[in-house]
Amino acid sequence: MELTREIYWNIGSGAATLIPMYLLLLAATCVFAWGGWQRIKVFRLGREVQRFDDLPRRFTRAIFQVMAQVRVMRVVGAGTAHGLFFWGFFLLFVGTCLIVLQADFTDPLFGIVFLKGRFYLLYSLVLDISGAVAIIMLAGLFVRRYFLKPEGLETRREDAVIHALLMVILLTGFVIEGARMAVTEVGTDLALWSPVGLLFAKALSGIGESSQRNLHVGLWWLHLLLALSFIAMLPFTKLRHILTTSANYIFVDHGPKGGLVTLDMEDEEAESFGAASLGDLTWKDIFDADACTLCKRCQDRCPAHATDKPLSPMKMINQLQEIAFATPEASLAETVGKDEIWSCTTCRACQEICPAVIEHVPKFVDLRRNLVLMEGEFPGEEVMTAVDNTEVNGNPLGLSFAGRGDWAEELGLKPLSDDPEVDLLYFVGCYASFDKRNIKIAKSFVTLCQAAGLKVGILGKEEKCCGEPVRKLGNEYLYQSLASENIERIQDYGVKQIVTTCPHCFNTLGKDYADLGLDVPVEHYTVFLDRLLDKGQLKLGTPQSFTCTYHDSCYLGRYNDIYDAPRRLLKLAGGSVAEMSKNREESFCCGAGGGRILVEEKLGTRISETRAGMAAETGSPLLVSSCPFCMTMFEDGIKGAGYEETLQPKDITEILVERLPVA
């Protein structure tokens, strides 16, 4: 027997089938196009932003990400089920397309039939398995949503509709196949290539051929109608994520990771800064808002949400969507809520995990920019004071700028104004310059460099805050004035290499300053020292073994993907790292980012105490970090949570300096 099947078996391939079928398809496509256009009109309310450059690269990356389901599968469980369902459903879609192609085009027009022979056997088997996998995964996700009910998972009516629709499409597919097989294939070897279909065929064997034929034709049309409704429903339900998420992979920001738009402060035409209402957002912001599938991964990882603050990144994105599609006149800040806006630590946990690559953090910063630059509003008077201090003394602590380099005197360090011939500029940052606890980090780092025979220079009183905290609080104006002063100094002295101990300075000088004209390599000390040790330029004495846990700072980890260098340094010093459950990409912020180091934490519980608790759970006596902000937070958090007897915060530089061979 020939290894194939009659495509329009029992349906008929004449005009009586084709005309209504294609009319229905046309209708569904029209509904789809109209719905899509309605949404595109809303996206177009946003400002322009360039996301169409370098299209070949954008498309290749997007196709890979969609097909491989990389981002969604990062969460084991629901993510895995989604990935498997996707592949199943996608193969069924491809299979259906092949049928259409052969039955309505290549066969009638050119007499080409390709669904036959060995290819047909493989085709049958693959589609059969795909259908089964899709049904099992869908059932699993149904159980999760309606019985296990994970905390925070919001279920709306459309979820039920989508679940039912998909399940009925898949099941009718098998019943149609079963009915056809019961009449034409049962008992042949061919049937073995459709094992699941065969099960359905056997179940239907008792009802007789005419019932099988009636059932087949009835369900065939129902299946068609449902599949077309699926297409028509796409723009109107969460199903649109098939398109929006895929498109978002294309529209992803190709700039440096975690970058913000550097506002043009000289623009005399600009009447408004930051985002106050819908029109201030970019089309990509609105598109993002429409691309959210409420998977709540962002919310699950948000340190503000986890410590009972009112913020949820998911909620914010959905509020923006509601504004865009329902209340376009609404004030963004009023709708999202000011406590919510100020609670964000810009830790990027939301953005890093989002399967739809929604850009949450820049939206929070845009909302803040409007509050600060247009309304002069801050989350508290202490913040106004800190910002004012930064303006006057170049540091948020309000200490005399003239004393910025005092800590370095005993190490024989000179400011570049006295001696610009150095191997590297150490950009110290405010906390390592002025804060007693963090000065130890600065001293340790310089001691390590000197042990490696390097001549370190600092800017001393000419250094100003890098501007990161005030920038993340929305004060782009102050950030840019601080940045241009720093850049001018750095360029004046012809600096060739910059190293920072603060990941915030590192990210700001290394990436953000590029927009303002700085073009000098910037490294964080973990990477820098790792290289010195690797080259043998820096030598440690015999390692002494110790146990610690390591906290990935957001701006080193998620913003710059530096996870291994700090761990290698700890290992070289003899340390074994007992990881916290939330580590690396999933690290839990210390609470200091987004300028929050300057803000009193009045809402909910303290983020730093929660993180200290996670460190304490590992049982290690040391909570090691590589960021002065984290250090400041942990000094307080460990005490606040009552772990001071058992847990000590320490910076990697402090551990390494203890390992230097005795001279």
Added chain:
Amino acid sequence: MKILVCIKQVPDMESRFKLNAKGTWYNDQDLAWRMNEYDEFAVEQAIQLREQLGEAEVVVLSVGPDRVKEAMKKALAMGADRGVHIQDEASYEKDPFQIASAIAAYAGDQSFDAIFTGMQSQDRGSAQVGVLLAGMLGLPAVTTIVSFEFDNGTATVRRELEGGLKAQVKLAFPALLTCQLGLNTPRYPTLPNIMKSKKKELVSIPVADLLKVEAVTVTDTIRFPEKKGGGLVLEGDIAEITEQLVSILKEKTTVLK
């Protein structure tokens, strides 16, 4: 209504102060400058009054070298309408009488309805310029105000007295008011206002054109306060330190007698 606000630029109080060569004032190297804190309250109150009235002009005035324009620009960014800079490289050598005289020489024929000043400057702290100016212009003055209301040509203010007492004073304008901490929270300039302030009028008048009087007081010498013996930290368990504390109180003070 025409409102004058007199402000001073002072070093940030966290700065590291050194004396100048003559030993009569501080050296102005390595200092971070800002608007005198009390003057910020004055600027804020003047702008609030203008906002209340709708129609009014706020003129900000400062005496000193060119750098004081930075403080004036902040006042303009907060919302003052224009600035008058009395250019004086050696303003630190002038006594409060001379400073008040120079301002009075400018303001004399300008018929200001209200003048706001800080209660005192953070660096010299004489608290005299405001009241002397009022005297020279023949205006009533109320010092150290902590609240301000204005209705129908009459201001109702509360001023701080010793011992936590406050006095409520009503006065008709024109008048001069000196502003104390607690009066208001100075606003943070918005970016559009910073941009606008760059185009606002800021005229400089040489001090010699206005100042025709000699000083009545002269700073002979200034010095840092002597370092006195530090505090005493008691250590040990609570019972022990309580005992120590009681015996110190008994021996060295009269509180337990």
